[in-house]
Amino acid sequence: MKEENVIISKGLTKRFGGFTAVDAITFEVKKGEIFGFLGANGAGKTTAMKMLIGISNPTGGEAMVAGFDVHTQQDAIKKNIGYMSQKFALYDDLTVAENITFYGGIYGLSRKQIREKRTKLIETLGLGEIAHQLVGSLPLGWKQKLAFSVAMLHDPQIVFLDEPTGGVDPITRRQFWEMIYKAADEDTTIFVTTHYMDEAEYCHRVSIMVAGKIEALDTPKKLKEQFEVSSMNDVFLRLARNIE
Amino acid sequence: MGILVENISKSYKNVAAVKDISFEVKPGELYGLIGPDGAGKTTLFRILTTLLVADKGQAKVAGYDVVQDYKNIRHSVGYMPGRFSLYQDLTIEENLNFFATIFGTSIEENYDLIKDVYEQIEPFKNRRAGKLSGGMKQKLALSCALIHKPKVLFLDEPTTGVDPVSRKEFWEMLKRLQQKDITILVSTPYMDEAALCDRIALIQEGKILEIDSPEAIVKKLPKKIYDIYASNMYGLLTALKDFEHAHSVFPFGEFVHYTDKREGFDSNELKIYLENKNLQDVSISLTEPDIEDVFMELSRK
Numbered sequence: 001m002k003e004e005n006v007i008i009s010k011g012l013t014k015r016f017g018g019f020t021a022v023d024a025i026t027f028e029v030k031k032g033e034i035f036g037f038l039g040a041n042g043a044g045k046t047t048a049m050k051m052l053i054g055i056s057n058p059t060g061g062e063a064m065v066a067g068f069d070v071h072t073q074q075d076a077i078k079k080n081i082g083y084m085s086q087k088f089a090l091y092d093d094l095t096v097a098e099n100i101t102f103y104g105g106i107y108g109l110s111r112k113q114i115r116e117k118r119t120k121l122i123e124t125l126g127l128g129e130i131a132h133q134l135v136g137s138l139p140l141g142w143k144q145k146l147a148f149s150v151a152m153l154h155d156p157q158i159v160f161l162d163e164p165t166g167g168v169d170p171i172t173r174r175q176f177w178e179m180i181y182k183a184a185d186e187d188t189t190i191f192v193t194t195h196y197m198d199e200a201e202y203c204h205r206v207s208i209m210v211a212g213k214i215e216a217l218d219t220p221k222k223l224k225e226q227f228e229v230s231s232m233n234d235v236f237l238r239l240a241r242n243i244e
Numbered sequence: 245m246g247i248l249v250e251n252i253s254k255s256y257k258n259v260a261a262v263k264d265i266s267f268e269v270k271p272g273e274l275y276g277l278i279g280p281d282g283a284g285k286t287t288l289f290r291i292l293t294t295l296l297v298a299d300k301g302q303a304k305v306a307g308y309d310v311v312q313d314y315k316n317i318r319h320s321v322g323y324m325p326g327r328f329s330l331y332q333d334l335t336i337e338e339n340l341n342f343f344a345t346i347f348g349t350s351i352e353e354n355y356d357l358i359k360d361v362y363e364q365i366e367p368f369k370n371r372r373a374g375k376l377s378g379g380m381k382q383k384l385a386l387s388c389a390l391i392h393k394p395k396v397l398f399l400d401e402p403t404t405g406v407d408p409v410s411r412k413e414f415w416e417m418l419k420r421l422q423q424k425d426i427t428i429l430v431s432t433p434y435m436d437e438a439a440l441c442d443r444i445a446l447i448q449e450g451k452i453l454e455i456d457s458p459e460a461i462v463k464k465l466p467k468k469i470y471d472i473y474a475s476n477m478y479g480l481l482t483a484l485k486d487f488e489h490a491h492s493v494f495p496f497g498e499f500v501h502y503t504d505k506r507e508g509f510d511s512n513e514l515k516i517y518l519e520n521k522n523l524q525d526v527s528i529s530l531t532e533p534d535i536e537d538v539f540m541e542l543s544r545k
Contacts, residue, residue, distance in 0.1 A: 040407040041378040086405075140281050166405060167433050169280030169448065170536050171543060174494050181478035181495075195407055196434075201497035202477070220498060231497070233408055233436075240409045 001204060002031040006157055006189045007052065011061030012070075014047050021047040023212035024061060031157070032187040034180060036200045039209030040240045045193050046162070048209070052191070053160055054078050066157040079108070082151035082159040086166050090147055092136030096127055099135055100150060107154035121149050141172035148179055152188065159183065161192040165199065177202055197233035206232070208239050215239050245306045245395055246271045246427045247292060252301035254287050261287040263450040264301070269429055269443075274422050276441035277431040278539070284450040285431040286326060289400045292429070293323045306395045306427075319347070322389035326400040329385060332374030336365055336384055339373055340391060347392030357424065358387045361417055379410035386417070397421070399430040403437065415440050435536040446539050453542040458535060465538050467491060467503040470511065471531040474523040483521040487514065494540060501537060502528075 007029035014022040022044045029035045039045045050056035052065050054074030063070040066080035090099050100121060104114035122131050125145055135143060144164060151159055161180075165173045177199065184190050184204075192203065200206050200220060207217040216223055216239055223235045247269035254262045262284040269275040277285050290296035292305055294314035303310045306320040330339050337351075340362070344350050355362075365383050368376070373384060382402060389397060399418075403411045415437060422428060430441070438444045439458045446453040446461070454461055474480040480500055484493040491503040504514075511528040518526045 040409050041405075163405070167281035169283075169433075169543065170435060170540050171494070172280070177495055178478075178481060181481065185478040195405065195411075197408055198497045202495060236408050237412065240407065 001033050001184075002187065004031045005029065006031050006067075007035075007063070007065050007191070009052070009061070009063040012048065012051060012058055012063045013060030014044075014051060014056065015059045020212050022051070022058075025209070025212075025214045026061075027207055027214060027217055029158075029189055029191060031189055032184050033205065034184045034190040034192065034203045036203030036206035037191060037193045037209070038200055038206055038236065039193075043209040043240070044212040045209055049160060049162060049191075049193070053081055053083055079154070080157050082154070082156040084147050084151040084159065084161050084164055086163040088143055088147040090135045090143060090150065093134060095132050095134055096138075096146060097122065097131045099146070100153065103150045103153055109154060117153055121153075125149060141168050141175070144168060144172070144176055145179065148176065152183060156188070158189040158191060161190065163193055163195065165194065165196065173199075197231065197236055200232040200236070208236060210240055246273060247275075247306075247396060247429060248304040249288075249292070250302050252288070252291060252298045252303055254284075254291060254296070254298050261450055262291075262298075265447075265450070265452055266301075267445050267452065267455055269427055271427055272422065272425055274418060274428045274430070274440075274442045276438050276444040277429065277447055278433075278435065278438045278444050278535070279431075279447035280433050282449070283447045285447060286400055289323070289325070289398050289429075289431065293321060293398055294318060319392070320394060321396045321398060322392070322394035323398045324385050324389040324400065324402055326404065330373040330381060330388065333372060335370050335372050336376070337369040339384060340387055343388040344391045349392050351391065354391055354393050357393055357421075358390050360420055361390070362387045378406050379413075382406060382410065382414060386414075390421070394426065396427045396429070399428065401431050401433065403432060403434065411437070435534070435539060438535045444535070446535075446542060448539075448543050454538070461538050462533050462535060465533045465541060467541065468509070469531050469533045469537055470502045470504075470509075471496070471499040471527075471529050472502050472514075472518075473499050473525065473527045474518060475525045476523060479521065479523055480518070483518055483523060487517060492541065492544070494537075496536075499531075501531070503541075 005028040010026050011024040012022060013024050025048060037045055051058045051070055052063060054070060054077035058070060065077045068076040097118060100118045101114055104117060122128055165176055180190050205219050207214045220232050227235045227238050229235055250266050252262055252265050279285055291298045292303055292310060294310050294317050305317050308316045310317060340351055361383050365380050403414055418428060443457050445455045484490055484500060484502060489505050491505045494501045515526050515528055
């Protein structure tokens with residue numbers, strides 16, 4: 001992890017009419033950091049993330065993502081980040097290789113770059129035998145690994161992962177986290193939401209949103225000390241209880 | 245009046261979804277089917293709720309055969325499918341009324357049974373189901389599955405995608421329902437929820453790996469599990485995987501769970517190995533396994 005900040009949010013706010021979905025959130029994320037962005041359903045995580053990835057306009061405050069302003073440079077943000085949601089953006093009717101080629105084109109890579117990336121990716125993921133199978137026929141765990149790799153295709157500074165591991169078996173979930181550790185080790189910043197509290201423990205730092213505000217932000221270790229509990233699950237229950 | 249499953253198999257074209265599964269749920273039991281997506285949980289639920297016919301084997305629910313007595317089963321069970329069955333354009337109250345009417349009853353008649361769950365969403369009873377949060381939809385779907393006072397309740401991944409607070413509340417409600425003589429079969433991909441069931445079946449790729457109480461299942465793990473910590477997680481994982489005596493290496497919260505191939509394991513030897521790999525703040529300590537450790541060990545085979 002480096003000292004340099006790649007996300008700087010100051011009082012970032014989103015109001016829908018009279019309802020404040022994201023209420024002046026302030027935080028920084030460092031280069032190469034694995035940052036866990038937690039909160040109960042409806043706490044405002046998705047809305048906050050949409051502003052950070054440049055697809056929703058803030059109604060107040062400011063934020064810089066990968067060096068670009070969320071108010072005025074949304075296109076530049078999109079080119080410098082990767083995004084993977086729980087509902088993968090992979091095309092089921094395209095093969096593994098075709099999906100990689102397609103996304104390479106979207107991200108504006110040259111044909112030569114795409115060819116190199118495709119070869120390397122298929123090799124590292126061990127997908128050689130199934131490179132020409134339709135993605136729709138792959139097990140969920142493979143789709144997740146492929147979706148993550150595709151989100152990293154253009155070497156983004158930051159990857160946003162929105163509940164990336166829902167539903168997979170515990171071994172595949174851990175293999176996925178090993179990919180995350182590796183990416184972070186190579187200085188890619190990881191911004192991740194999850195409902196698995198053991199995964200919160202894998203993060204360098206964690207923020208917890210309650211009703212639009214960031215109510216806690218620290219390393220998992222310090223949060224557990226602060227709330228005098230033994231797991232992140234208990235930290236979460238302490239903070240988010242009685243919020244619907 | 246529980247559930248009896250004997251040698252059930254079901255394939256879709258050439259994919260075998262459920263392979264020769266047998267288990268028994270006792271009356272009044274809270275029984276968990278624990279496994280990832282694609283394990284065959286939903287297929288099994290659909291067979292037991294008479295929505296799908298098995299290729300082989302037989303099953304009884306509340307004393308009725310799933311093929312011959314399917315109509316009786318449909319009156320005696322409640323089913324909350326993984327994707328909510330609610331009508332998005334109807335309000336909370338309209339949804340509940342609809343399900344009550346289908347089963348020839350009314351909200352008032354069985355209010356006692358759903359009170360505990362329904363009270364939490366009743367203040368919003370005029371809101372459309374499509375406008376509810378995940379946790380509220382889940383409570384409404386449970387109310388709808390309960391409104392005809394079923395003997396057996398089937399809950400297919402009721403807590404998937406739901407935050408830890410709502411998950412905890414949901415399980416507290418299940419425990420209270422169990423007190424009212426309802427047999428409950430619930431599936432979940434969350435291993436921590438397994439500990440809350442009376443008995444569990446671990447299931448993967450259409451096969452049952454193990455059946456027992458959560459306490460007994462963790463005792464069956466033949467290996468000792470060690471918590472290993474170092475300041476650099478990725479470095480630690482890589483180094484442990486390269487260690488020649490490593491049996492399994494899995495990240496587990498802030499630690500790595502490690503098992504060794506050998507009978508006699510010397511933690512000092514491993515500590516020195518890790519420190520020679522330039523890892524800092526290394527600590528190794530014996531820890532208690534949980535259900536996830538057991539699941540991973542069984543599914544490796």
